[in-house]
Structures are given as C-alpha cells and as structure tokens.
Amino acid sequence: MLIPTYEDVERAHERISAHVHETPVLTSRTFNDLTGAELFFKCENFQKAGVFKARGASNAVFSLSDAQAARGVATHSSGNHGLSLAYAAGRRGIPCHVVMPRTAPEAKKEAVRGYGGTITECEPSTSSREEVFARVVEETGAEFVHPYNDPRVIAGQGTCSKELLAQTGGLDAVIAPIGGGGMVSGTCLTLSSIAPDVEIFAAEPKQADDAWRSLRAGHIIADDAPVTVADGLKVPLKDLTWHFVKNHVSDILLAEEQEIIDAMYLIWQRMKIVVEPSSAVTLATILKNRETFAGKRVGVILTGGNVDLKKLPWM
Amino acid sequence: MLIPTYEDVERAHERISAHVHETPVLTSRTFNDLTGAELFFKCENFQKAGVFKARGASNAVFSLSDAQAARGVATHSSGNHGLSLAYAAGRRGIPCHVVMPRTAPEAKKEAVRGYGGTITECEPSTSSREEVFARVVEETGAEFVHPYNDPRVIAGQGTCSKELLAQTGGLDAVIAPIGGGGMVSGTCLTLSSIAPDVEIFAAEPKQADDAWRSLRAGHIIADDAPVTVADGLKVPLKDLTWHFVKNHVSDILLAEEQEIIDAMYLIWQRMKIVVEPSSAVTLATILKNRETFAGKRVGVILTGGNVDLKKLPWM
Numbered sequence: 001m002l003i004p005t006y007e008d009v010e011r012a013h014e015r016i017s018a019h020v021h022e023t024p025v026l027t028s029r030t031f032n033d034l035t036g037a038e039l040f041f042k043c044e045n046f047q048k049a050g051v052f053k054a055r056g057a058s059n060a061v062f063s064l065s066d067a068q069a070a071r072g073v074a075t076h077s078s079g080n081h082g083l084s085l086a087y088a089a090g091r092r093g094i095p096c097h098v099v100m101p102r103t104a105p106e107a108k109k110e111a112v113r114g115y116g117g118t119i120t121e122c123e124p125s126t127s128s129r130e131e132v133f134a135r136v137v138e139e140t141g142a143e144f145v146h147p148y149n150d151p152r153v154i155a156g157q158g159t160c161s162k163e164l165l166a167q168t169g170g171l172d173a174v175i176a177p178i179g180g181g182g183m184v185s186g187t188c189l190t191l192s193s194i195a196p197d198v199e200i201f202a203a204e205p206k207q208a209d210d211a212w213r214s215l216r217a218g219h220i221i222a223d224d225a226p227v228t229v230a231d232g233l234k235v236p237l238k239d240l241t242w243h244f245v246k247n248h249v250s251d252i253l254l255a256e257e258q259e260i261i262d263a264m265y266l267i268w269q270r271m272k273i274v275v276e277p278s279s280a281v282t283l284a285t286i287l288k289n290r291e292t293f294a295g296k297r298v299g300v301i302l303t304g305g306n307v308d309l310k311k312l313p314w315m
Numbered sequence: 316m317l318i319p320t321y322e323d324v325e326r327a328h329e330r331i332s333a334h335v336h337e338t339p340v341l342t343s344r345t346f347n348d349l350t351g352a353e354l355f356f357k358c359e360n361f362q363k364a365g366v367f368k369a370r371g372a373s374n375a376v377f378s379l380s381d382a383q384a385a386r387g388v389a390t391h392s393s394g395n396h397g398l399s400l401a402y403a404a405g406r407r408g409i410p411c412h413v414v415m416p417r418t419a420p421e422a423k424k425e426a427v428r429g430y431g432g433t434i435t436e437c438e439p440s441t442s443s444r445e446e447v448f449a450r451v452v453e454e455t456g457a458e459f460v461h462p463y464n465d466p467r468v469i470a471g472q473g474t475c476s477k478e479l480l481a482q483t484g485g486l487d488a489v490i491a492p493i494g495g496g497g498m499v500s501g502t503c504l505t506l507s508s509i510a511p512d513v514e515i516f517a518a519e520p521k522q523a524d525d526a527w528r529s530l531r532a533g534h535i536i537a538d539d540a541p542v543t544v545a546d547g548l549k550v551p552l553k554d555l556t557w558h559f560v561k562n563h564v565s566d567i568l569l570a571e572e573q574e575i576i577d578a579m580y581l582i583w584q585r586m587k588i589v590v591e592p593s594s595a596v597t598l599a600t601i602l603k604n605r606e607t608f609a610g611k612r613v614g615v616i617l618t619g620g621n622v623d624l625k626k627l628p629w630m
Contacts, residue, residue: 045587269624272361275587305587314625
C-alpha cells in the first residue's frame with residue numbers, strides 16, 4: 001500500500017492547475033443563521049466535468065510517463081469518475097477506456113463520449129464488468145485508474161482543501177461526504193499535514209452507512225447494494241481510504257433520505273446553485289447536529305453538480 | 316422627469332454596498348466555444364433577495380430622510396421588486412407595504428413576509444390594484460418606489476455594470492434582458508458615462524416584444540397582457556427608461572419561448588447555477604446572433620434566480 005504524502009499533494013497541485021479550476025468559496029447568511037456556524041462552501045460543482053474528481057483524474061493522467069500515456073487510461077465507472085477521467089485524458093490527448101453497463105443512462109454515455117472517451121459496454125453484473133475490463137486492459141495496455149483507491153487520485157483530491165484553507169484563511173472544521181472515501185482521504189492528507197487542528201467530519205447517507213459502521217467496528221464493512229438518492233456515495237471504503245478515515249476522521253454523521261433531499265432543495269433555493277444529492281448530505285448533517293458546529297468556522301465541500309435536471313428528487 | 320447621472324450611481328454604490336453583494340463574474344469554456352465570443356456572466360442570481368433589484372430598492376430605501384423612512388415604503392408588485400423592497404426596508408428597519416393580488420402564489424407572499432414586508436391584498440385587476448394602493452399610501456404616508464421608472468432605482472441598478480467593468484477590466488459589449496427597462500437603463504447610464512465605446516444590447520422575448528417595437532417606432536408601445544415564460548419581462552417601458560433605451564441601446568434582440576427555455580436549461584446544466592427564465596433570454600439571443608458577438612468580450616447580466624424549483628419550464 002503506497003500512502004501519498006503532502007508533498008504529493010503539492011506536486012499534484014502544480015501538475016493539474018492548468019487543467020482544473022480553483023473553485024470559488026461561497027457563503028450564505030441564511031445558512032449561517034440556520035446553523036449558528038460560519039459555513040464556507042467549496043464549490044466543486046463548478047469544477048471541470050462538474051465534480052471534484054477532475055482533480056484526482058487529472059493528477060493520475062498527467063503523472064503518467066509518455067510511454068504509459070500513449071497506451072491510455074482505463075476505468076470502470078458509470079458515474080463521475082468515468083467522466084472526469086475522460087475529461088483529463090482528453091486534455092492530454094490520450095485514449096480513455098470506460099467500461100460501463102449497457103443499462104447505464106444514455107446521457108451518461110453521451111457525456112463520456114463528449115469528452116472523447118471510448119465506452120466498452122458490459123452486462124450489469126460484477127463478473128461481466130471484471131471480465132470485460134480485464135480484456136480492455138489486456139488489449140490496450142491502458143493504465144487502470146481506480147476511482148478512489150489510488151494514491152495519485154487521493155493526492156489530487158487533496159488539492160481541494162489546500163485551496164479551501166488558503167481561500168478562507170483558516171477553519172475549525174471541514175466536512176465532506178463519504179462514499180469510497182477519496183475526497184475525505186485527500187482532505188485528511190492535506191489537513192493533517194498543514195492544519196492538524198482542523199477537525200475532519202464525514203457525512204454519509206443513513207441508507208449507505210458502511211463507512212459509519214466501519215469506523216465503529218474498526219475494520220472495513222462493505223454493503224452489497226445500498227439504495228440512496230446520493231448515488232455517488234454507494235461504494236465501499238478500500239484499504240488506502242480506510243487508512244485515512246481510521247486515522248484522521250473525528251466522526252461520521254448520518255442523514256436520512258428526506259433530510260438529504262430537503263438540504264439539496266435548500267441549497268438550490270437559497271444559494272442558487274445546482275448540486276447533486278451527494279453534495280447535500282453535508283448540510284443535512286450540519287442542520288441536525290447543530291451543537292457540533294455552532295460557533296465554528298466550517299468548510300463544507302460541495303462535491304459536484306451532475307444531476308439529471310429532468311428528474312429532480314423533490315418532483 | 317428627473318434623469319439620474321453617473322454621480323448618482325457612484326453615490327448609490329457607496330450607499331448600498333453594506334446591503335448588497337458585489338456578485339461574482341463567471342466564465343464558461345463551453346459557452347465561449349458555442350458562441351465564438353468571450354462571455355462574462357454577472358451573477359445577480361446570487362444577489363440579496365435573489366435578484367438585481369435589491370440594488371435599486373436598497374438605493375431608494377437608504378436615500379430616504381429619517382422622517383420619510385419612518386413612514387415606510389410602498390409598492391405594487393407580485394414579483395422581484397416587491398421582494399427586493401421588503402428586503403431593503405427590513406435592512407433599514409422600516410415598514411414596507413406591498414399590494415399584491417389575492418391570487419398571487421402563496422410562496423411569493425411568504426417570501427415578502429419573510430423579509431418583514433406587509434401585504435395588502437387587492438383583486439386581480441388594475442382598477443382594484445390602483446384603488447387599494449392609493450388607500451395604503453394615503454393611510455400610511457409611505458413613499459412609493461416604482462419597480463423601474465424611478466431615478467433612485469435606475470441609479471441603483473447602474474452599480475451592476477460599474478462592478479462588471481471593474482471585474483472584467485473592459486468589455487466590447489454588454490447585454491441585459493429588458494422588461495420595464497430598469498436594468499438596461501442603469502447599464503446605459505453607467506456605460507455611456509465611463510465606457511462609451513461599449514455597445515449595449517437588450518434581449519427580449521419575442522412574445523413580449525414591446526420594447527423592440529418601441530425602438531423601431533420611436534415611441535413607447537405597451538402591450539396589454541403579454542404571455543411569456545420570462546415572467547419578469549412582461550411590463551412596458553416608461554418615460555425614464557425609454558429615455559435611456561432610445562439614446563443608448565444599439566439593438567434589441569428577440570428570442571422565442573423554446574429558445575429561452577433551452578438557454579435556461581443549458582445554463583443550469585453547464586454552469587451549475589440556478590437562473591430564472593428572464594435571465595436566459597440574453598444567452599438565447601447571443602446563440603442565435605453569433606455574428607454580432609463572435610470575437611468580442613461580452614458582459615452578460617444574469618438578472619436573477621427566483622424560480623419555482625417544483626415547476627421548471629422543461630418539465
């Protein structure tokens with residue numbers, strides 16, 4: 001297990017700065033009044049490809065040697081990582097192979113193709129996905145970039161809270177949603193190195209609470225097929241992300257489905273920004289854990305804004 | 316007719332700066348590629364009360380003498396101006412009377428009350444509105460603040476393009492949507508004074524093209540009851556706003572309803588921000604008048620973000 005260091009985050013930041021946005025930090029009087037805290041929203045919904053994952057994917061793609069790069073990159077993801085890797089590969093002008101179930105929404109396939117990615121379809125089962133993915137890598141020699149259990153990816157995500165700290169001039173706590181733990185791990189890596197007094201919280205849907213249960217059990221617990229509106233947060237921790245979560249996360253806070261939807265609606269309505277359900281889990285948990293955050297300066301990572309505008313969860 | 320000067324804009328800016336946001340300017344690679352222009356989106360959807368009208372309303376409220384202010388302000392508006400005036404009056408701690416038809420959506424009434432405004436209901440007819448409004452002013456002595464045909468309001472709106480120019484370091488053109496012409500007049504006032512080479516365009520729904528026809532006829536033409544998804548743009552020009560439009564607007568460009576909805580959807584999807592239909596008329600006209608804007612640095616005023624998230628026009 002190769003654990004990235006803060007030096008890797010600094011190198012990642014230099015490497016990717018021409019390819020990703022330094023996203024803005026927004027504040028909201030309404031939400032400060034509602035929570036009693038001073039909230040600083042880091043808007044990764046404005047990031048390239050609409051999601052923070054453009055950071056990690058860009059770091060992975062641009063750290064490849066020319067020989068590696070020529071063979072391209074590959075991943076299996078029907079969501080934001082596939083999109084982000086296609087974006088980053090497009091910026092470097094190299095092939096990107098994304099294995100996706102043939103049942104994935106056409107809009108998601110279109111988006112990957114829009115960035116120049118090549119889709120190879122598999123059946124919607126783990127065995128088919130693994131078989132097809134192995135064949136693609138075998139045939140192309142492409143470099144596998146895991147959505148989160150990859151030191152290059154985690155170092156890339158770590159650039160987000162590096163910016164956030166500089167933009168806010170200091171915080172008491174940071175909270176990010178947790179699925180596989182890539183963003184949370186990057187946050188832990190950066191903050192434990194340059195601002196070790198900042199408390200780190202993770203926010204998770206109650207209906208996909210495997211990280212919450214892992215933290216309490218002291219080992220990784222993986223759910224089989226959790227169902228939640230926060231569809232970016234269904235995947236389990238892996239060894240690298242578990243390392244960071246276990247060592248640096250103060251607590252994982254849970255939110256019910258309706259609380260997530262209500263928080264998402266509130267963010268759209270009051271902040272006038274489009275965020276995906278996964279991004280709203282943080283505010284949902286802050287609203288129900290007032291005593292934990294009141295009186296503090298809290299960084300809130302809004303992870304992404306890729307949502308089907310024709311199918312909103314409050315409709 | 317009291318025509319405001321650029322000095323009034325400067326005084327307005329000092330007066331209101333503690334009460335309104337200097338809203339951010341966003342750019343989008345996608346939209347630059349689509350239009351061939353370099354677009355700078357001035358995000359008044361992030362403004363207090365969710366709309367640029369907080370500027371003009373704040374300038375009117377904070378320019379009242381203490382004696383005037385004690386009697387409060389009044390207007391008739393079921394939309395953004397009523398909300399903005401209630402916001403500004405709340406900031407000064409003075410009464411705000413808003414006459415609204417009893418048939419107006421409950422959400423709009425709630426929003427005005429949320430800022431501390433007092434609603435007096437009238438029947439949904441012009442005669443009832445005028446009668447009830449006259450009675451409210453008679454009984455309270457409140458100062459009438461017109462939504463746009465008021466020099467204080469126009470000077471307040473002029474602060475928007477003053478900021479935009481400073482934030483972008485210079486532009487070739489600015490485009491704003493036109494209804495009653497308050498924002499366009501403020502834009503004309505500021506740009507004609509400090510950047511007279513910047514071309515000024517207005518964007519209007521084809522189904523509410525009274526300003527377009529006025530400009531061609533050389534006098535104000537008012538429509539009776541235009542129907543458009545851009546519900547902030549249904550009102551006619553008045554003498555003050557006509558003065559600015561007639562003297563400073565290069566052209567008024569028209570967009571069909573579906574083009575407005577498509578542009579609104581594109582803004583939400585690609586920029587990840589919530590804007591109301593009126594705000595999208597500008598991009599709709601830029602997309603269909605490519606030759607007018609290609610190669611230019613264009614300021615695009617996104618006027619507001621107050622939209623019913625449960626009733627989106629593409630649903």
